[in-house]
Amino acid sequence: MTAREEELKSGLARYLSARWNADTVVESVSRIPGGASRETWKCQATVGDDRRGVIVRIDPETSLIDTDRATEYRAIEAAFKAGLPAPEPLFLEHELSWLGRPFSVTTEVTGCQSSPDGIPFDHREALGQRKWRLLGQIARLDPLALGLGEVMPATRVETCALEQVDYWAKVITDDELHPNPVAEAAVRWLRRHPPPPAQKLSLVHGDYRTGNFLYTPDGDIKAILDWEMAHIGDPLEDLAWSMDPLWSWPDPHLAGRLLPHREAIAVWEEASGLKAEPVALHWWQVFASVKGIGIWISSSEDFHNGASKDPILAMAGWLVGDRQEQILVDYLSPHSKHRFHRVAP
Amino acid sequence: MIPKGTAGIDHLATRMVTGLLPKAADAYMGADIGLLSALVRLVAQDYDRAADVLMSDIEAAAAIFREAAPDIADQGLKRRMAEAAAWRPRSLRIEALSAHADTVLRVLIDLHAAVEAAADDGAQWASALDRKIWVFLDEYVAKRAYDSAF
Numbered sequence: 001m002t003a004r005e006e007e008l009k010s011g012l013a014r015y016l017s018a019r020w021n022a023d024t025v026v027e028s029v030s031r032i033p034g035g036a037s038r039e040t041w042k043c044q045a046t047v048g049d050d051r052r053g054v055i056v057r058i059d060p061e062t063s064l065i066d067t068d069r070a071t072e073y074r075a076i077e078a079a080f081k082a083g084l085p086a087p088e089p090l091f092l093e094h095e096l097s098w099l100g101r102p103f104s105v106t107t108e109v110t111g112c113q114s115s116p117d118g119i120p121f122d123h124r125e126a127l128g129q130r131k132w133r134l135l136g137q138i139a140r141l142d143p144l145a146l147g148l149g150e151v152m153p154a155t156r157v158e159t160c161a162l163e164q165v166d167y168w169a170k171v172i173t174d175d176e177l178h179p180n181p182v183a184e185a186a187v188r189w190l191r192r193h194p195p196p197p198a199q200k201l202s203l204v205h206g207d208y209r210t211g212n213f214l215y216t217p218d219g220d221i222k223a224i225l226d227w228e229m230a231h232i233g234d235p236l237e238d239l240a241w242s243m244d245p246l247w248s249w250p251d252p253h254l255a256g257r258l259l260p261h262r263e264a265i266a267v268w269e270e271a272s273g274l275k276a277e278p279v280a281l282h283w284w285q286v287f288a289s290v291k292g293i294g295i296w297i298s299s300s301e302d303f304h305n306g307a308s309k310d311p312i313l314a315m316a317g318w319l320v321g322d323r324q325e326q327i328l329v330d331y332l333s334p335h336s337k338h339r340f341h342r343v344a345p
Numbered sequence: 346m347i348p349k350g351t352a353g354i355d356h357l358a359t360r361m362v363t364g365l366l367p368k369a370a371d372a373y374m375g376a377d378i379g380l381l382s383a384l385v386r387l388v389a390q391d392y393d394r395a396a397d398v399l400m401s402d403i404e405a406a407a408a409i410f411r412e413a414a415p416d417i418a419d420q421g422l423k424r425r426m427a428e429a430a431a432w433r434p435r436s437l438r439i440e441a442l443s444a445h446a447d448t449v450l451r452v453l454i455d456l457h458a459a460v461e462a463a464a465d466d467g468a469q470w471a472s473a474l475d476r477k478i479w480v481f482l483d484e485y486v487a488k489r490a491y492d493s494a495f
Contacts, residue, residue: 182486
């Protein structure tokens with residue numbers, strides 16, 4: 001066991017003992033690959049005869065996405081209370097004395113995996129139906145009624161789209177190591193062709209994709225993960241992101257490797273009660289790729305200049321960014337052969 | 346000097362997967378080694394093509410700048426285009442080529458924005474030039490595409 005693991009075990013045991021008001025022993029800790037925005041650890045704790053699996057998300061020294069832990073925690077809490085499959089939130093801790101950095105604790109969801117590579121062929125359709133039905137249910141949530149207005153910036157149906165463009169365009173210009181002519185052209189296109197106002201404001205997960213939920217071997221989704229980019233906005237943003245060709249690479253024919261695009265949209269429309277109007281959805285598809293490039297550029301900058309040399313940051317900046325540019329050119333170039341799914345506006 | 350650098354670097358990536366990955370202490374380290382190996386394979390591809398990619402960017406952009414110059418009214422942009430198009434490399438080191446390619450791309454971005462604005466105002470020359478800039482962008486992306494199973 002490494003010194004870091006020993007330190008985490010003892011610090012977490014002290015913390016859980018205090019929070020549960022009972023002597024707690026942390027039997028094991030193991031770091032989970034992925035979840036690149038925070039250090040994610042799977043831990044087994046014992047309170048008397050009671051064994052409890054918990055997931056601890058610790059603020060990183062540097063990360064793929066700059067987010068506020070309170071936003072993520074409160075979004076999970078809201079989803080859990082609304083009856084959506086999400087890890088049960090236990091504690092959000094800002095005090096540094098326990099683990100050296102702020103962290104959150106949720107219950108472990110067992111018997112599941114998240115890797116898109118592991119999805120059984122026979123369960124793809126059922127999983128796809130469930131995935132976009134759940135996303136439709138998220139779109140039905142009223143973030144203000146859930147109290148999320150306290151941790152998420154307010155917005156309006158008329159302005160939420162271009163506010164997102166401004167945010168990610170700034171990330172690109174602030175963090176780029178080299179000029180990005182494709183991303184710049186796409187940002188200008190988004191500003192010159194603004195979408196219609198959102199049909200409503202809803203909770204936007206912000207990173208809803210195959211790979212960010214836990215599923216069982218028989219094709220059920222038990223927990224939606226990675227809420228760190230959650231915000232209030234146009235629910236079409238999540239739909240477009242969930243179908244970005246990056247998540248079905250290299251085969252663009254099934255959205256998120258699960259369902260034909262039209263079927264995914266139809267399931268979402270039925271579950272959300274909203275319409276995926278083609279002009280608006282196409283705009284959000286282009287936006288999704290601009291946002292993606294923002295994330296990949298930011299991770300590349302972190303890898304070069306930040307404290308962490310985690311290879312996931314380099315992979316995002318090099319390979320994933322390269323693919324995202326291919327998608328954007330496919331969407332926008334007048335010479336495009338439209339290799340990827342594009343809603344016909 | 347490594348005359349067959351791409352193959353040599355690829356061998357290193359293979360060694361990481363066959364020699365180190367099976368000995369990873371835990372899943373996290375295993376994932377790290379897998380990622381590092383995939384990244385080394387990307388470096389292998391760039392080893393062979395980097396100079397060619399950057400020089401072809403610089404030359405293709407210079408051709409666009411020369412064609413666009415008569416129609417560009419902004420004298421500052423016109424001067425930057427002329428300087429970028431006149432540049433000749435004194436070194437073929439990647440760092441030097443990359444620095445100039447960055448300059449060229451910044452000029453191209455500003456030219457593209459100006460061309461779009463002119464096209465929106467109905468200028469015929471601008472629509473044709475916009476299509477040529479998109480050919481540049483199509484090729485810019487295509488020649489950087491990595492071959493990766495990751």
